[in-house]
Each structure stands twice: as structure tokens, then as C-alpha cells.
Amino acid sequence: MTYSFQFRDVFAAWEFLLEGLVLTLELSLVTMVLGLVIGLAGAAARVYGAPWLKRIVAVYVETIRNTPLIVQLFLIFFGLPSAGLKFDANTAAMIALSINLGAYSIEIIRAGLEAIPRSQIEAGQSLGLSPVQIYRYVIIFPALKMMFPALSSQFVLLMLATSVVSQISAQDLFHMASIIQSRTFRDFEVYILVAAAYLILALLFRLAFAGIYHFVFARR
Amino acid sequence: MIRELSYIDVLYLIAATRWTLALTAIAFLGGGIVGLAIALLRVSSLAPLRWLGAIYVHAVQGTPLLAWLFVFFFGLSIFGFTVSPWLAAAAAYSIYAGAFLGEIWRGCLQAIPRTQWEAGASLGLGFTQQLRYIIVPQALRLAIPPTVGFLVQLIKNTSLAAVIGFIELTREGQLTTATTFRPFTVYLIVAAIYFALCFPLTQWSRRLERRLHVAR
Numbered sequence: 001m002t003y004s005f006q007f008r009d010v011f012a013a014w015e016f017l018l019e020g021l022v023l024t025l026e027l028s029l030v031t032m033v034l035g036l037v038i039g040l041a042g043a044a045a046r047v048y049g050a051p052w053l054k055r056i057v058a059v060y061v062e063t064i065r066n067t068p069l070i071v072q073l074f075l076i077f078f079g080l081p082s083a084g085l086k087f088d089a090n091t092a093a094m095i096a097l098s099i100n101l102g103a104y105s106i107e108i109i110r111a112g113l114e115a116i117p118r119s120q121i122e123a124g125q126s127l128g129l130s131p132v133q134i135y136r137y138v139i140i141f142p143a144l145k146m147m148f149p150a151l152s153s154q155f156v157l158l159m160l161a162t163s164v165v166s167q168i169s170a171q172d173l174f175h176m177a178s179i180i181q182s183r184t185f186r187d188f189e190v191y192i193l194v195a196a197a198y199l200i201l202a203l204l205f206r207l208a209f210a211g212i213y214h215f216v217f218a219r220r
Numbered sequence: 221m222i223r224e225l226s227y228i229d230v231l232y233l234i235a236a237t238r239w240t241l242a243l244t245a246i247a248f249l250g251g252g253i254v255g256l257a258i259a260l261l262r263v264s265s266l267a268p269l270r271w272l273g274a275i276y277v278h279a280v281q282g283t284p285l286l287a288w289l290f291v292f293f294f295g296l297s298i299f300g301f302t303v304s305p306w307l308a309a310a311a312a313y314s315i316y317a318g319a320f321l322g323e324i325w326r327g328c329l330q331a332i333p334r335t336q337w338e339a340g341a342s343l344g345l346g347f348t349q350q351l352r353y354i355i356v357p358q359a360l361r362l363a364i365p366p367t368v369g370f371l372v373q374l375i376k377n378t379s380l381a382a383v384i385g386f387i388e389l390t391r392e393g394q395l396t397t398a399t400t401f402r403p404f405t406v407y408l409i410v411a412a413i414y415f416a417l418c419f420p421l422t423q424w425s426r427r428l429e430r431r432l433h434v435a436r
Contacts, residue, residue: 066372066418067411068379070390075411078397079404156282163284167383174286187294195287202282 007193009184020176021197027094027172028159028205034098035158039105039151040140046106047113057106064103070164072096077168093165093172101158108150112143145217152209156202163198173197225400230409236392237413243378243388246310248371251317258322263329265347273322280319285380288312293384305386313381317374324366328359365432368425372418379414389413 046057064072076099077092087095116139124138144151166175177194181187261273280288293308301307332355340350382391393410397403 062419062422063415066376066422067414068376068390070379070382071393071407071411071414074390074393074403075407079407082402082404160282160284163286164380166286174284177290181294188291188298191287191290191295195283195291198284198287199279199282 005189006186007189009180009186013180013183016176016180017173017194017197020171020173023090023171024159024162024173024201027090027097027162027165027170028155030094031097031101031158031162032155034094035101035105035155036151038098038102039109042102042106043109043113044135046110061103061106064100065107069096069100069161070167072100073164073168089165089168089170092168093162093170097158097162097165100161101154104154104158105151108147108154109143111150112147113139115146116143148209148213148217152206152213155209156205159201159205160198223399225396225402225405229396229400229406233389233392233396233406233409233413236387237389237417239386239388240375240378240390240417243309243313243381243386244371244375247313247317247374247378250310250314251321251374254314254318255321255325258318259325259329260351262322262326273326277319277323280315281323285312285316285377286383288315289380289384305381305384308384309378309381309386313374313378316377317370320370320373321367324370325359325363328363328366329355331362332358361432365425365429368421368428372421372425375417375421376414 042057042060045053046061049057073093073096076096077087077089080086080092120138120142121134124134129137162172163174165172166178169175173194177190181190184190258273258276261269262277264270264273289308289312292311293303293305296303296308336354336358337350340354345353378388379390381388382394385391387395389410393406397406400406
């Protein structure tokens with residue numbers, strides 16, 4: 001039971017960890033933007049689209065939400081090359097994560113859109129707003145405001161889930177951890193440190209989202 | 221050696237699904253016990269206990285499940301325990317599921333109006349009695365749909381146990397891919413099996429939720 005923690009070798013490899021951290025951040029931010037775009041477009045299609053379009057979006061959402069992310073990742077990275085589509089690990093990770101987050105975002109934003117009362121839209125029409133203005137001011141903005149807490153916690157979960165991309169050798173923070181582990185054999189120290197790094201990242205993201213909510217939504 | 225992908229492989233994949241289900245069951249049981257404790261801590265009348273519960277939830281929900289798996293699998297062995305993938309997975313998933321279930325159940329407990337507690341107190345019931353006879357029976361009805369929903373998350377997340385060599389559906393898929401070199405087909409089948417497990421539960425959870433809203 002006498003184990004002395006030695007962080008020295010782990011800290012000596014800080015450049016690796018920093019490099020991994022940068023990719024984790026990049027992956028998270030790009031995925032959040034793409035996921036939000038897919039979510040907005042998909043939710044609009046799901047609520048206001050033609051019946052066939054609604055069905056396609058529903059199938060997409062249900063397929064993604066009922067299968068594990070790691071299997072989606074393996075399908076895209078290991079599976080698609082046999083169909084002639086080859087991506088490097090980081091690109092495959094970004095695609096898989098965006099497709100995954102997109103499905104969850106659609107479901108969340110859809111709930112927001114459906115909660116906008118019909119009378120609000122009619123009120124907008126009676127004020128002479130154009131359909132685009134109605135969509136922007138009467139539908140999307142209040143819906144996003146309402147769904148912001150759910151959406152932001154989904155985004156934080158996504159940031160944590162990016163660790164899974166280490167399994168297709170995308171060079172994120174978690175992957176760098178396993179490289180350091182295999183070089184220093186300081187398993188416990190590395191993973192504790194990385195877990196702490198994710199925890200801090202999660203806190204920072206939550207803070208950032210609270211800030212966004214405050215400046216974009218709360219004042220109007 | 222490379223061989224052809226045949227129906228035997230599909231049968232093996234289906235057979236490996238039982239370990240996915242077994243791990244889900246263990247995680248749900250362990251997570252349920254931890255979750256119950258956390259939910260109770262979070263509604264406790266003592267502030268330090270509430271903080272303890274909150275710290276636990278934030279710490280676990282702010283770290284990747286993968287990190288917990290690795291900490292238990294690689295970490296515990298340095299203290300002289302021989303850690304099997306089973307033990308590491310059971311511990312990591314109990315901790316993970318405990319945080320989420322605790323948070324879900326706390327929400328359900330707090331959804332019961334304060335006046336119900338007070339009514340119990342005015343009848344002379346103690347804290348545990350109020351909980352046992354008044355709050356929990358009502359909260360339970362609210363808790364079932366989101367708990368079933370989380371079960372879907374749990375089934376999907378057991379796939380991560382594959383990375384520490386725990387043989388379940390995803391790991392079996394990796395092994396099958398290694399011998400047949402047909403990743404697209406194999407992972408498609410794996411995904412289909414997960415879908416077959418999760419989709420009915422998702423639908424059930426939705427139906428339960430709708431029924432709850434009608435009842436109110």
C-alpha cells in the first residue's frame with residue numbers, strides 16, 4: 001500500500017499535454033459550432049418541413065441517439081475507407097462528433113421550437129414581420145433562450161466525450177495521456193492529472209456558457 | 221489469419237451482447253445505490269451534506285467516463301490490488317451512473333412540493349418517515365421515465381469498457397474486425413444490435429413521460 005506519487009516525469013512531458021489540450025479544445029469548439037448549425041437546420045426541418053423531410057430527420061436523430069458514439073466513430077474511421085471514403089483520425093473525429101452532437105441538438109432545439117405558442121407567431125404576423133423576421137425574432141431567439149441550459153450541458157458532455165476520439169488515435173488530450181503513460185509508466189498520476197484538466201475545462205465551459213447567456217439572452 | 225465474415229460471427233456478436241447487458245445491470249445496481257445516497261445527501265437539511273453531494277456530482281459530471289475507467293484499471297493495481305476489467309468497469313460505472321442517477325432522483329424529490337413535507341411533519345412524522353411514506357412514493361412516479369432514459373445512456377456507454385479489454389459487444393466487434401477485415405459490415409451490425417436494445421427503451425421512456433403528463 002505504500003505508493004509514492006511522482007508527478008515529475010509527467011510534468012516533464014507538459015508539451016505533449018498542451019498539444020493534446022489544444023486539439024481537444026479545437027475539436028470541442030468546431031463540433032459545437034457544427035452541431036449547433038445542424039441542430040438549428042434539423043430542428044426547423046423537423047418541425048416546419050415537408051413530411052418526407054421530417055421523417056428523414058427523425059430517422060437520423062433516432063439512429064444516432066440510440067447507438068454509442070464509439071461505434072459511430074469506428075464506422076466512420078475504420079468502416080468508411082472500405083467504401084472509398086478515407087479521413088485522417090482528426091477529421092474523422094470531427095465528423096463523428098458533429099454528426100453525434102447534431103442529433104442531440106436537433107432534439108433539444110425541436111422541443112424549444114414546439115414550445116413557442118402559435119399565438120406568438122400570429123402576433124408577429126399581425127405586426128407585419130416578414131417570415132424571416134418572425135423565424136429570427138419570434139421563434140429561434142426565444143426557443144434558444146428557453147433551451148440554452150439543456151443545450152449548454154449537452155455541449156459540456158460533448159467536450160468530455162471528445163476523449164473517446166483517442167481510441168482512433170486522434171491526438172487529443174486523452175491520447176497524449178496514454179502516450180505519456182507508456183513512456184513513464186506513471187499511470188495513476190497521468191490519468192488523475194488529465195481528469196483534473198477535464199474538470200477545469202468543464203468548469204470553464206460552464207462559466208463561458210453562463211457568460212453567453214447573460215450577455216446574449218438575459219438582457220432582452 | 222483472415223477469414224470470411226459469416227453468420228457465425230454475427231451469432232458471436234449477439235452472444236457478446238449478454239456481457240453488455242450484464243455490465244449495464246451491474247452499473248445500474250451500483251449506480252442506483254450510489255445515486256440514492258447522493259440524492260438523499262442533496263436534499264438533506266444539513267448544508268455540509270448538501271455540499272458533499274454537489275461536489276461529487278460536479279466532479280463526476282465534469283470528467284470523462286474514460287478517465288474513470290483508466291484510473292481504476294491502471295491506478296488501483298499500484299496499490300497491490302489485482303484489478304480485473306470486470307472490477308474496474310463495475311467501479312467506474314457505479315461512480316459514473318451514481319452521479320447522473322443521483323441528480324435525476326434529486327430533481328424528482330425536489331419536485332414534490334415543500335408543503336407535502338410540512339404536512340408530514342405536522343402529522344408528527346420524522347425525516348425518514350416523511351421520506352418513506354410521503355415523498356418517495358410520489359417521487360417514484362416522476363422518476364421512472366428519466367431513469368429509463370438514462371438506462372439508454374448507460375447501455376451505450378458500456379461500449380467504452382471495450383478500451384480496457386472488457387469483452388462486450390463493441391470489443392467483440394473489434395476482435396471480429398481484426399480477424400475478418402470487414403470493419404464496415406461488422407460495426408454496422410454492432411450498431412444495429414445497440415439500436416435494437418436502445419430504441420424500444422427510448423420509446424418506452426417517451427410513452428411513460430406522455431402518460432405522466434396526461435395524469436397530471
